[in-house]
Amino acid sequence: MGVVADAWTWLTTGSNWSGESGAWHRLGEHVYVSGIALALACAIALPVALWLGHLGKGGALAVNISNAGRAIPVFAVLALFMLTPLRSAGYLPTIIALVLFAVPPLLTNAYVGMREVDRAVVEAARGMGMSGGQLFFRVELPLAYPLLMTGLRSAAVQVVATATIASMVGQGGLGRIITAGFNTYNTPQVVAGALLAALLALLVEGALVAADRLLSPLRKTV
Amino acid sequence: MSTQFVAQSCLAANDWICGEYVRTRSQELTDATVQHVWITVVSVLIGLxxxxxxxxxxxxxxxxxxxVLGLTTLLYTIPSLAMFSLLLPVFGLSAALVVTGLVLYSLTILVRNIMAGLEAVPEEARETARGMGYGAGRLLWEVxxxxxLPALMAGLRIATVSTIALTTVGALVGKGGLGNLIDDGVQTTFKAQVLTASVLCVLLAAVADVLLLGLQRLLTPWTRIHTAKPAPGRTVKEKVAG
Incomplete structure (x- = not known):
């Protein structure tokens, strides 16, 4: 229990929060790279997945990209990026890696969500004379929403976790508090940094669950 | 130009692909792969x-x-680096730390899939077995x-592939199998080492996936009666064409 008390002391010491390697700056870096990466991943994956789902094409792609995303180690991709000229491009290698790992869950879930819309409902909407656009926005998208949000949640959790690993190749973020603690054999700092990273991930997950409930297009009917 | 010269220059030039690296460090690569495999196998078995x-x-x-589902999902949300770090005071710099973290991660997928698999068992099959006088234990084991199994094996495959990828993060405490080589390579900007270890890692995942798929087919011979119909690959192709 001594370590937990020491970690608490670390967390409540003001000087650990200020400065270039302080917790506030690390948290800012973490949120910044995660936010940009998640937005970019959504901008790339969602139009593609929704379009393919609307057309009913590319199922193999959606499944395979998800399997590949699981098999490729995040750490390896980050390490490979750090050995290219990207190394000197600030947060860019982290952001690209985060986007790469956020795309599969977004793409697969959005695609499956679109494909699992009841065909009878789609046929009925067509029969009512809905155009492709109307069908997409008024029928398919609202019905695909739950899985779309599931994809967004797993992508967000993945992004926050990957941003932590970025510290192992010398990039910023909350993980740096952990790796710095390892380098100086400071276990309380390691635990404190880990608590912050875990807390951020849980907060992001919680916020998205709440947003999901508030924004659900099916809420009124339930 | 002799092959000797070409081979040695790829190490000196810090090329991404270097046969000489694989040859001269084969022992190091083997050791790392062995560590990677045993950490994965032990973690997945304990997870099961x-x-x-x-x-x-x-x-x-x-x-x-x-x-149960809430707790395992909660564990899955925690970043791997944070998970390993939180276990540091308990296990110190040991392989037990990495294995424990990996076990906790595998639980989400395994518990969900085992439950889904058991739920999907048709009630008639259960009733029939009970009618034939099967007890609870025999019903579970034989029916x-x-x-x-198909759902369970699907979960096992996902858990194994994810675990192989996550094991690399164990490099944090020096017990990451191939991850150790990646970690070392990135510190010393040794391109061949990082790329070779990364590729081996992905290969390990692919091999494990194929082996488990083979095991699943071996254990569930009755499911192949269904797959005798058009192969799944073909239906996908037809969909793409249409």
Missing amino acids: AVAFPLALLARAEPRFAGP ELPLA
Whole structure:
């Protein structure tokens, strides 16, 4: 229990929060790279997945990209990026890696969500004379929403976790508090940094669950 | 230009692809791969051993189902680096730390899939077995488990592939199998080492996936009666063409 008390002391010491390697700056870096990466991943994956789902094409792609995303180690991709000229491009290698790992869950879930819309409902909407656009926005998208949000949640959790690993190749973020603690054999700092990273991930997950409930297009009917 | 010269220059030039690296460091690569494999195997086996009773408990006592699923999902949300770090005071710099973290991660997928598999067992199959005088244990072992195998194996494959990828993060405490080589290579900007270890890691995942798929087919010969119809690959192609 001594370590937990020491970690608490670390967390409540003001000087650990200020400065270039302080917790506030690390948290800012973490949120910044995660936010940009998640937005970019959504901008790339969602139009593609929704379009393919609307057309009913590319199922193999959606499944395979998800399997590949699981098999490729995040750490390896980050390490490979750090050995290219990207190394000197600030947060860019982290952001690209985060986007790469956020795309599969977004793409697969959005695609499956679109494909699992009841065909009878789609046929009925067509029969009512809905155009492709109307069908997409008024029928398919609202019905695909739950899985779309599931994809967004797993992508967000993945992004926050990957941003932590970025510290192992010398990039910023909350993980740096952990790796710095390892380098100086400071276990309380390691635990404190880990608590912050875990807390951020849980907060992001919680916020998205709440947003999901508030924004659900099916809420009124339930 | 002799092959000797070409081979040595790829190490000196810090090329991404270097046969000389693989040849001269084959022992190091083998050791790292062996560590990677045993950490993965031990983690997944312990994960199965823990997930199984949890899934059975959640099924037998529905009031436990929520907490079991909630807790395993919560664990999955915690970043791997943070998880390993939180275990540091308990395990120190040891392989037990990495294995424990990996077990906790595998639980989400394994518990969910075992439960889904058991839920999908047709009620008629259960009733028939009970009518034939099967007790609870024999029903589980001889009827429910075999019928739940496809879902269980699907979960096992996902858990194994994810675990192989995550093991690399164990480099944090020097027990990351091939991850150790990646970690070392990135510190010393040794391109061949990082790329070779990364590729080996992905290969390991692919091989494990194929082996488990083979095991699944071996264990569930009855499911192939269905796949005798058009192969799944073909239907996908038809969809793409149409």
